[in-house]
Amino acid sequence: MTHVSLPRTAGRATLAASAAALLAFGLAAPAAADPAEVYEGSVRARYVDNAQNGETVTVNGSSVGTSLFNLELEDGTVLTTYCIDLETDIIGGAWYREDKWENYPGKGDFAAPGKVHWILQNSYPTVSAADLGQAAGLGRRASEAEALAATQAAIWHFTNGATLGRAPGNTTRIYDHLVESAEELPQEPGATLGITPETASGSAGETVGEFTVETSATAIEVDLEAPEGVTLVDIETGESVETVESGDTVGFAVPAGTAAGEASFSLEATATVATGRLFKGESDEPTQTLITAQGGETTVSASASATWEEGGETTPPTEEPSEEPTEEPSGEPGEPEAPAPSPSDEPSETPSAPADDSNQPTLPVTGGALAGLVAAGIAALGAGGGAIYLSRKRKAAASESLEG
Known part of the structure; x- marks a missing residue:
């Protein structure tokens, strides 16, 4: 060879x-x-x-x-x-x-x-x-x-x-x-100057990319090109960085709700090969x-970039809840409100016997009122039956006079 x-x-x-x-x-x-x-x-x-x-x-x-x-x-x-x-x-x-x-x-x-x-x-x-x-x-x-x-x-x-x-x-x-x-x-x-990797991607609401800087130079100024609100941060501390050195790892902090986009940073330094x-x-x-x-x-230079999709945004509710509470809560818990007395709740001539348990809530309908309702129902049923009987009787009499 x-x-x-x-x-x-x-x-x-x-x-x-x-x-x-x-x-x-x-x-x-x-x-x-x-x-x-x-x-x-x-x-x-x-x-x-x-x-x-x-x-x-x-x-x-x-x-x-x-x-x-x-x-x-x-x-x-x-x-x-x-x-x-x-x-x-x-x-x-x-x-x-x-x-x-x-x-x-x-x-x-x-x-x-x-x-x-x-x-x-x-x-x-x-x-x-x-x-x-x-x-x-x-x-x-x-x-x-x-x-x-x-x-x-x-x-x-x-x-x-x-x-x-x-x-x-x-x-x-x-x-x-x-x-x-x-x-x-x-x-x-050490490398003269390098950034690994050169590209990254992610979503808004997170730190996009994990770029490692390798260089024989020190304190290299960062030239950042990014939308408003997007910053270059140290991965370990989360703090914004303006200069980097060999071994530093950085990424783009993209706030939640940021529109899809891209950012880049570049480095330039005088370094020794x-x-x-x-x-x-x-x-x-x-x-x-x-x-x-x-x-x-x-004199050397290097750069890296990242892209992201919109994400990490919490959408607020568009309308107030459709169902409002129907009643205000009562003043004292555990004490139900007694209903207003109805006309049928008037005391009967013969007072009813007291209940055995005075702690039980009053019933909405008393025993005397219930008996009156039953009697009225029976009377109504009898009147209806009599009306039907008289109606049929008249029809039968009319038919006999026509035939005679």
Whole structure:
């Protein structure tokens, strides 16, 4: 397998040709998705050329060139990077995006990223070739080409399980020193600036979204775009926030009854792209995954947004209750009001015997009144029967006189 290790002028020529080809293709092809909408992270960079070339070495039985690669950020800042994917070639002019170690997309396990991080902090170019040679116990100075080749081979040892074979000069001695001395550094260097996730949705009456900020900067001012009444709050405290730092988790507080809508917040800061940050290619076409050997300061930005549906509103009653109470409650509880006496309730000539239980309520109809009602009913029934009898008798007499 041959890696692309372009000299500076060749790299720039390749970049120019790639840009021209992309421009010509873009005139006829539909617009591609914005990489910022596809990849997590906020720092984008393009491989422009090689910063420096090292010795050619034999790795896993194949002859491989070693190089430091230049990644140019969108603001012009240039980062120096090593390859962490031995099995994939680099594409001239390829665009990259900063990302997490866990999202390593290359061929190989990237099995011990902590040890790779240690190597980056304790080898070339962070440590000079002379100091690295001394640390390796060499009796004479090591060249930069040897130090670079040894560093790259040691990185491949931990990312791809590669073994260094034949190598010129002091390369093998420096390589052995790095592999044997490497320690686990589990703490991944902080992101330059990123917000996870980039979008969220919910309903009015709740806090919409749970956005986590990761950054190497501090106290970044929040630029909020939201309808009136909607604020950005700290998820833990519920308090409104105007600045954020790495590890903060925020969301949009949307009051109940707010109409369906959306809001967003953006961050911009000057931050450091740390040594040990992973950069992966944006294109579907595979290109080497890179890791920063020397970082740099850059101006970065990131944003996140949320949408919500109307909800959480309590609808007030539109009408008063249709049934009003028919009576006012009595003054004293437990004492029912006695009904007014009716005409039939006049006392009879013979007073009735007193009731056995004086605590029982008075009956609405007395015994004497009931007897009078029964007698009246019988008299009415007799009068009705007599009237019917007389009526029939008259009809029969009339019929007899007509026949005579």
